[in-house]
Amino acid sequence: MSFIEVKQISKTFRLVKKKSGLKEAFKSFFKRDYFYVNAVNDISFSIDKGEIVGYIGPNGAGKSTTIKILSGILVPDSGDCKVDGITPWKQRKEYVKKIGVVFGQRSQLWWDIPAEDTFDLLKDIYDIPEKEYQDTKRELIEKLNLADIINIPVRQLSLGQRMRCEIAASLLHNPEILFLDEPTIGLDAVSKQLVRDFIKRLNKEKHTTIILTSHDMADITSLAKRIILIGKGQVLYDGSLRTLKNQYETNRLIHIKTKDKITIRNKGILNKIKAKDGYDILLNTKELSISEFLNRISRNVIIEDIDIENESIDQIIVKLYEDYQI
Template sequence: MITLSGIEKTFKVAKRATGLRHAVRSLFYRDYTMVEALRDISFTIAQGEIVGYIGPNGAGKSTTIKVMSGILVPDRGDCEIMGYTPWKDRVAYVRNIGVVFGQRSQLWWDVPVLDSFELLRDIYDVPQSEYGRNLELLVDTLDLGDLLQTPVRQLSLGQRMRCEIAASLLHGPSLLFLDEPTIGLDAVSKIAVRRFIQTINREKGVTVILTTHDMSDIEALAHRVLLIGKGRLLYDGNLEAMRTRFSTDQIDEAVVKLYEEYELV
């Protein structure tokens, strides 16, 4: 379903020293440094898998997700997902995916949640009958009934994240990218989100790629983890193999030891 081969991405970042003199100088001349965000990233993911994509801050997780969702174009390498090249076949491709970025919203801030859902239905051109079935499932599973008429700006973080996940699934995608979906959520909201992800994976066969720093999310949902560090893919295996490797039952401890082994901490 998903094949990445030799994906590389480099960003040109401006350097600027502090002080008024340097600020004025930067108006006319800037120094730049090249940051290798991704270096030869290659992996495959089968349909129906839930994969945890982990790594420290700045490792390249979000950059990979943006390449796979068609937001960024890599400098080199190939990416084929469901027969599409994400950045070349963007219009047709995005009908098949859902994306949730934990710190960015796809809902309209000042209108009720249901109005945002209706706008997304129009954007994706979802038939009314299909939209109705999907909405009913999402409302029941994520407990959104009391939130639909509430403006997004009045929602708590946990409530908004449940609505964000629902919004990403209204058009019935077969692939879901979740970038820090439980960030800032309380225990009850986290459990609700995890159960929902398990439900759509089991009942609808939705493939899920989950990036998070919360190892309890990984342990609850994923059987396979990919570790990225300094732009390189360093580990691809299952959780049990990781625990056995480091002789521990604690996933947090195993991940920290893995980070230490690759000098990421």
């Protein structure tokens, strides 16, 4: 049996129908129309210990609902979920000691005091033994580069500094599972990289299972080998990122800088545009591989510079969303 086992969970919310206008607001004050939303519908998956899983989907697909169920905040209407043999919403106190949660959009640090004070409080909340606490703290300070910022009131920290403190706060009790809900939202490139490197290292050294949601596909590509795509409350794809890429990433745009004329013709060349100092060529890699293409043109063309554009994973995801009509 897997470490995390989610079996056919469903959750429906009842919402009040709201119409615009004051008149309608009055009407709904007295008589409410409800409608039902299947936030998640019959979702199943399983995750092994030590995996990093990217959990992606458009806004409103049911990502947060699943995270909330997995972390024990919400109880599903039906279905079952076992994490290391524990049902999250049934043995709350026991379960939450095993998990750490980072919400990118919400802070758990106290605003007006240094992060270290919050850490001390968390020590008591999780009943962490003194020695273990000091060791973990030292390690986190070193790895996340917190030494200079841990004594400054949180409100004076930059977003990137604060996020590093947030992550440290979620890991003080050495959780086995870490939920990261958009951990890099609003961060600059350097901070993003730092956070990603840290997460990778954490997974490698401590075998922490990591479930990551993000709209920044660079997060997902650099961290997760496996992704679960969810849309309209259902699992649409569950598998490796590479397979997904191979399946969707067939067209590549190649810029070639040259003074010579390119005359090559092949079924695989979908488009050829003469640019200022060379050509932009759109290639279907299933028909004609990149190496074969280069091989052919380098015979009679002197290439000064070449730039092969990666179809960004964002575009792949957009295509994927279109294919599944979500």
